[in-house]
Amino acid sequence: MSELDPEVQAWIGEKRYPVESEFDVERGYIFSSCSSVENANPLYWDEKTANDVTDGFIAPPTMISAWFRPHQWAPHREAQILPLQVHFDLKEKLELPEAVMTDNTIVFGVPVRVGDRLRTHQVLRSVSEPKTTRLGTGRFWEIDVIYENQHGESVGIESYTGFGYRRKA
């Protein structure tokens, strides 16, 4: 059995990288998303349907991560937190240069509404013992990305399983 680095052990269950979205949830990106997949759901296009069914316009649930991707450029920015920064921290700290994501689960909470300003943070849930797969030897880890609205309500939790590894020699 190989001991897990104590610093990494301390990350498990810790709330890391809290970030607020750089802009409010807005219809322009909702239209862009629906247009990109030809999603004709009237919840996103028709005000009467939106009012009747969802008490106003909401965003498609699967857009949840889009609200947190930083602008490609912004003034005065020195460094930016990557989506899934914990994943990259693990690769670096555990000296595992390669990584793949094996599973992605999203559980949706209250609807994301136009005008919301969302927040997110990441929680490392687990790191496995060393494992060897056909890719190489490394560790599996589970990371939750928690999304909340400005009222502190959960709008979704995205869970990733990653495998960081070194290729077989």
Add this chain to the structure above:
Amino acid sequence: MAAAASLTLDRVESGEPLPELAIDVDVSTVVLGALATRDWRPMHHDKDFAVERNGTRHIFINTPHNAAYFERYITDWTGPKGRLGRIKFRMKDSVFPGDTMVFHGTVDGVRTDDTGCGWADLSLWLTVGDKTTTECTASVALPVGENDNPWKRTRENWKP
């Protein structure tokens, strides 16, 4: 715009298939999806980068765009009152310009939870030719009657 009809739980049976959906993918499809999901990484818009750095044959559809397609596929079937509760997917291979991707699905089960919320549990998969590129499971809440609306469920009555 006329109000769209919504599927109700009593009209769904375990084992029934969802209608297939075929999409021809071109460069614009991939780039539109990358921009809509605010994914500026070059492998989703720069073919030279994708080929030379990623070793793929072209730019390819990104993960959140793939998820948006699955959401569209599900709600095309349910109508606007279908409320997605949970989705899990595993991308096994990439989708490139020139591919025709076909979405498939089947109803694994129909249930009502302890809050009275109706659910259809789905198995979904995406194919290109004879290859499955993404496997997915999803649970979508459906009205249990004409006057029910899963979107009106609040925190204590929403257990996806």
